[in-house]
Amino acid sequence: MIDVISADISRRTLLGGLAAGFGAGAADAIVARPRTGGRIRVAGVTASTADTLDPAKGNTSTDYMRHFMLYSGLTQYDAQLHARPGLAERIATRDNVTWHIRLRRGVHFHNGKALDAGDVVYSLMRHRDAATGSKVKAVAEQFAAARRTGPLDLELRLTGANPDLPVILADSHFLIVENGRRDFSTANGTGPFTLRAFAPGIRTVVRRNPDYWKPGRPYLDEIELIAIPDELSRVNALLSGDVQAVLAVNPGSVKRVRASPRHAVMETKSGLFTDLVMRRDHPTTGNADFALAMKYLLDRELIKRALFRGFATVANDQPISPYDPNHNPDIPQRKFDPDRARFLLKRSGLLNARLPVYVSPAANGSVDMGSILQEHAARIGLNLAINRVPSDGYWSTHWMRHPLTFGNLNQRPTTDLMFSLFFQSGAVQNESGWKDARFDRLLLEARHTTDMARRKAIYGDMQWLVHQHGGVGIPVFISLLDGFDRRLRGMFSIPLGGLMAYNFGEYAWWDA
Template identity: 45%
Template structure:
């Protein structure tokens, strides 16, 4: 380790004083985004990249606090930075924070980088950090991380470039929370998000919600500059239209490639990047209303899911089987010894009949914006029919699905992206007061274990606690998680520098920071 670097690479390796630090200069965080480029060969500066994602609507935003879907996160990674950044293994690394320190994991001290500029030329100061973090606690902001932000009882500047963050209780994984895209830093007092004024590698040059976002390379970026000159980000919800745009050369990269088209894409010379991510498509059955208020109904639906069929028929093998809890198999905290919930039509029939729901009008709400949910709904409908129960399917449009139907109806499909830590996965979606508690499941013992794990320094003890919590979710919640997706992103061969990332599709949504265009290798 070079002199002056005091770093513990993961919050999972703890000493009495937790220190995340970097040396002066470009530093570890900027190297994080340049590493992929160097690994793929000699990078080339310049060029215009066109990208098509799956989701886009009038709800698209440039406000980091309100970002909620993949297209938002791609914009966020292009225009903004956080205090911390998550690397390929979802381990927090320094970004705008030069150092992040704590003696007790409850009071954290931030030292900011010097000479970091926003896109409007203003210099980053502690006031910007205080404003950015505190606004999440204002209900009027409608932050996606309102609940997580309540953990910060006080955020105050202790100097021009130093900030103290006091938590309501110890949390070993707090650095991971600061690496979430929603906690990106904006300029003090910002309220207008018709454009983005961040510190990221691209400057926003145009933003039309639901239509297009454009950007150009930030010449004054504090880290390793982006290779691309300009970027053009659009959304094409229709599966075939998105793939046709790639095949015709109208775009260079598409997100969420259809597994059924992988063979054809490869045959035509296009590249495919496979990333085993913790993202899942789930069916959430609300426990606070019928039919989910019947425990037999929920149990019966879980037995109806043929997880192997979902993996093989819907995702064509590009997935790992789930067990109705949110921790994926590649996660170090995954409870591998929990008995797998199996497809069992006889048990399903027994519990569904016992629930007394057979004659009711029951519907599954799904949408193309919830990845593969329409196909999964069809499989579940067929399995229910064989078990003597009729399930209708309501396929809703992309625009408005998340605000009008998801979590609002008795049974709806959702998508959950990979979280940076097990603590955050549980806290955001399964705690009794969690804002994304899709099934309205509440268990006081689960809440107590969550607090216990946050303060536990012994990794082995924490892992055992997390094991018990996974079992509680599997057996008690109304969330059915049949599989974890393997993210598939397709690209023209002239696009270089892509590599898999556990944090999500397209290098944890941060691909614009790393890729370049080799125009000598264009598609024939």
């Protein structure tokens, strides 16, 4: 039996990893002596009546922040996307198929109930039930069975080998809920904060959990989470002191924020992307020549320079970024080529078509991307009608519901998770509706192989399939830019999302 995750990892090892990956400033932010107390308000990007207290149904960055405040996972990410002990103090396996999990003692839910193995068995297996509506159902299909082997011990058996399991379990959707919990009108977790108020689409207020299982944490007394969809209004709220931290600062606002002596911007290199989504189940956008033509119309260098002021990396119409160890650098970079696009559109019979494209501030950069795309399309005879819609309700009302929309996806901690959630044929969030039997077979093959070189080669083939045949155009990977009051300390970069991959709550403290 090999211990894959163990609570015996030393604090020195953790801080050394932070310093190596992100510079001494990240480690200093952790070792500086925190103060307890303080109330802050944090502004996310999106909110709607679909906001949820159920981790399985989380769909936006605002959901993820809320869930990490209220619940805990079996594992947690560090700055280098390694899995560290969470509620599980030990995870061990011999074959990457059968996993033995030992839970911490003395952990309690907010209602006082002690955490036991039954809670974890229920929390993991509920994702397989279609009635749950889990956003990670496609991932959870590999959970063949889970059983309680003791009060704090359980066994999880997979359908095949997957060495990524400890990292996957750190995802917000797999946060642990109480055994049998189906009513999420309120929250009962083991997280660093308890729920004080929740109004979907308006705000969430949480208070410090005095019985949190990590001694001394969290540091803040209260956090109010709101959403300000408009970036200019969000930055104005930060600079005026109405909020103390904001997600998704526009690159054009960086100088303005940094000009304030009381505020700062933290950049995190990331695999985040905003993509053009072409529904493959629609007769127009499902045409292979049309989809390829649109990819050739993406002016990647212009998008990087003009939209993101250099805070981006050119992408290649597949979702695995150069920061991922499984990235395939051998796929030829697709260039901006309007002549090639015109040829493909003519061959598809859609050259003079008029097509609506839905954009929204909710999909970072999509409004300007849509304008650039519209201009280039007009020059070769394609009429794209840009429909700008509000952030509020965009993901539930427009995304994936029209032939041409824009998506916005954060990097996932593993290649398997990215492909399983968004490109596998049966995935709930397969935004383009792309279905490829060979891709699905390769996904399962990669999970079952224990030869890491072979696994990387399989993932390289899958990236090629998405690049050539997928229904998304990915122009750049976008750096994450968070704005915050300098008195808010303790935070460091985790490349999966803004504000420490949305898990800032238990780390941040107020130096005032």
